[in-house]
Amino acid sequence: xxxxxxxxxxxxxxxxxxxxxxxxxxxxxxxxxxxxxxxxxxxxxxxxxxxxxxxxxxxxxxxxxxxxxxxxxxxxxxxxxxxxxxxxxxxxxxxxxxxxxxxxxxxxxxxxxx
Amino acid sequence: xxxxxxxxxxxxxxxxxxxxxxxxxxxxxxxxxxxxxxxxxxxxxxxxxxxxxxxxxxxxxxxxxxxxxxxxxxxxxxxxxxxxxxxxxxxxxxxxxxxxxxxxxxxxxxxxx
Numbered sequence: 001x002x003x004x005x006x007x008x009x010x011x012x013x014x015x016x017x018x019x020x021x022x023x024x025x026x027x028x029x030x031x032x033x034x035x036x037x038x039x040x041x042x043x044x045x046x047x048x049x050x051x052x053x054x055x056x057x058x059x060x061x062x063x064x065x066x067x068x069x070x071x072x073x074x075x076x077x078x079x080x081x082x083x084x085x086x087x088x089x090x091x092x093x094x095x096x097x098x099x100x101x102x103x104x105x106x107x108x109x110x111x112x113x114x
Numbered sequence: 115x116x117x118x119x120x121x122x123x124x125x126x127x128x129x130x131x132x133x134x135x136x137x138x139x140x141x142x143x144x145x146x147x148x149x150x151x152x153x154x155x156x157x158x159x160x161x162x163x164x165x166x167x168x169x170x171x172x173x174x175x176x177x178x179x180x181x182x183x184x185x186x187x188x189x190x191x192x193x194x195x196x197x198x199x200x201x202x203x204x205x206x207x208x209x210x211x212x213x214x215x216x217x218x219x220x221x222x223x224x225x226x227x
Binding site: 003004031033035042043044045048055056058090092094097098099100101102103104105106107108 | 146148150155156157158159160163165203205207210211212213214215216217218219220
């Protein structure tokens with residue numbers, strides 16, 4: 001069974017640009033969550049999608065957005081990039097939204113903003 | 115609010131040594147507690163979990179007990195191996211969403227032969 005797949009693995013962007021990251025969950029998983037990992041702030045929750053609807057949102061500005069498609073694949077978008085957006089962005093999927101359904105993480109997309 | 119405080123690292127141990135990584139939490143209600151591990155070059159993996167007070171999660175020789183009275187979920191292993199070298203994260207989820215995890219800062223463990 002394939003794991004959570006994130007593309008691309010690495011991205012380099014310039015301040016002010018926008019970027020789209022992609023996540024393909026494990027087959028059968030309907031929930032997709034996104035996290036940002038930085039050395040200073042650690043792992044922080046961005047948002048969660050389930051059945052194409054955003055169910056939960058972390059404390060990030062509106063420049064961070066996402067969506068989920070009918071096949072459960074998800075994308076997140078960051079507009080007007082800032083240097084502080086440089087981070088490892090992790091996607092995680094789970095079968096449902098209960099604590100009995102553990103999160104499975106992808107290897108992440110490393111975004112560098114210059 | 116919700117938060118997780120985790121023992122600062124890095125931690126370096128000799129093979130077969132006893133491991134404890136401390137984790138305490140602050141949360142409203144009755145959170146679920148988790149330990150995740152991140153091996154070099156890999157994504158986060160769930161190591162173990164406990165969903166209610168006094169539950170003990172265990173996996174691969176690691177154990178942690180959900181202690182509500184001390185708001186703690188310390189990770190222990192009796193005899194570490196070189197292959198256990200990784201970064202360990204304590205996390206909690208509250209009733210607002212099981213997939214909205216609050217993570218500790220992570221503890222890097224290095225086991226030397």
